[in-house]
Amino acid sequence: MNEKRSVWEYEDIVGRGLLEDLESLAEHIPGSVQHINATYTGGGVAEILSSMIPLFKGLGIETDWNVIRGDDDFFSITKSFHNVLHGRVEDAVDIHAYKHVSVLDDLERQINELNQRKDMLETYLRWNKINSEEMDLDYDVTFVHDPQPAALIDAKQKGNWIWRCHIDVSNPDALVWNFLKESVSKYDASVFSTPLFSRPDLRIRQFLVPPSIDPLSDKNIELSQSEIDSVLDKYEITQDKPIITQISRFDRLKDLPGVIDAYKLVKKRIDCQLILAGGVAADDPEGMGVYHEVMKKADGEADIHVLLGSPPFTDIEINAFQRASTVIMQKSLKEGFGLVVSEGLWKGKPVIGGATGGIPLQIINGVTGYLVHSVEGAAFKIANLLKDPELARKLGENGREHVRNNFLITRHLKDYLLVMLSLEDPSGIIRL
């Protein structure tokens, strides 16, 4: 990825002050910067880096983005790492499954598991070593994203190394975390999205940098009404009644049945329609099952549009669904940061979400949307917003401003520059 992008393309969105600051801060970044993660495409990290790297370059910072390679075994293992670090033991599957070791488990089973895990950990380390031998690691600042490449730190040659953790590791599988911690502890600093996702047992500096959306990406860019109409026509959705939308994978933790139940309660009083649009993660064997359950629950309801993105929806389609909505839902039972909430808020829509993960940072209850704890609570808030368009408009407007100030890529870029500069001096006041 060699293209540059000027931060000044964002001037109409964020104003001059921040952009001038980005230029001032960038002048003091020492030398070259590298970002390393596991993939160029797919997933939130790749999406953010796709926007971020050209901006780094546009600021005149010599920046490279490289990904590690590995075989199917390696990526299957790191997927399991992700799941058990994220506290999603139920998602760890097949031969690579990890489980929390319980004192009640019988000894033989524990030994088998530990042996199996030992093989996996060795595979993980072997692929990190292969990558470290193949990659150029001679940079002044190296950001390593998430667990997959974390052990590259063993080949550190120079500069500051920062481990950027995008996932929630507050309640991990102890064995996997302790293994990973061996590597992470060797970094100069770490970065977490929120204090809720951090670790008390990590002795290196821990900075806070929430993730962000790119307002100029296809997923968030302004669309004309004709572009929105064309997407809705394609999926045979009319716009003659208010639309409630949840964009999420077909995953139990997104509580899609709860969204349908809330919709049904509202529908008794107010004519409206519901869009549930999302995909099924390739590594989630339950996904299709959840999709079929949702289809069954929606059966006979003409105004519920259950849309399975296969092939995946384009970013413009997701954008159009959100922009056509009156109310956006993210009624998750468990969530990572849940940036889809910021996507909805940025489009000026009130968002109703579950109070979990990063959602409460984005939904300020009663200001940018509503945090709900039950089907009934969700229904009550949806109905309020459908009955009171002025309230919905006001919350949506607040939400857009909240995202403008806190969750755009330009703020994210500023934070990374500040983290790099903060490493130079632990005193707390850095004078440039």
Next chain:
Amino acid sequence: MDFIFHKARYQFELTGKKARDLHEFLAVIKEVNESSIFNHIYHALLDYHLLPLEYPNDFAYWIADVLHEPVLAERLANLDLREFHDLEMLRNRLINIIEDYLAMHDVTSRAGIGQEFHFVRCISVVFPTRYAVTNMNEALDILKEIDLDSIFYYFVASRLLGGGHYRLLSQWILENDSHELMEKLDNLYPYGFANMNDMRNEIIRIIERYFWEHL
């Protein structure tokens, strides 16, 4: 002599300290870095919402929302920050309020998992802006257009966290104008303003009135 306006941007860093109940909270308040106290009390001044938030600082918000102690939260929300000329004074006041409350109330509520209060400190990265002035008239014009982070830096952060630029601003005003104007600006404290824009307007009003009275 030219005066170059500076500003700061802030990066947040976990202190590793957190509290689950009021007793733990008090213990951390007694020892946590000053920049963490500053961050949790003042950062809301730089957050913009079109609707006012119920509590103006993180401490009050958590005590109300998680510990369900609204009386204590209101006391912490209504701190008169004009009383505090340094963060140690502010820390001592927080300690007194909480200890007084604990002496009169049996507070047993405890935050659930994920609801703990995480103490976060802010790192100030201070740098010059492109704005340089030679006299107070020019300074007044710049104050009207410079972004709010600069106002916050000079009139809030630099006075409490250090960084020295408020002192340099004072010296420059004393050299160019008068002790009287500086006294008026010295008496300006951020709470009492709904946001930094209101504070900027008050600074401009003070300077303009001073000029008008001394024409």
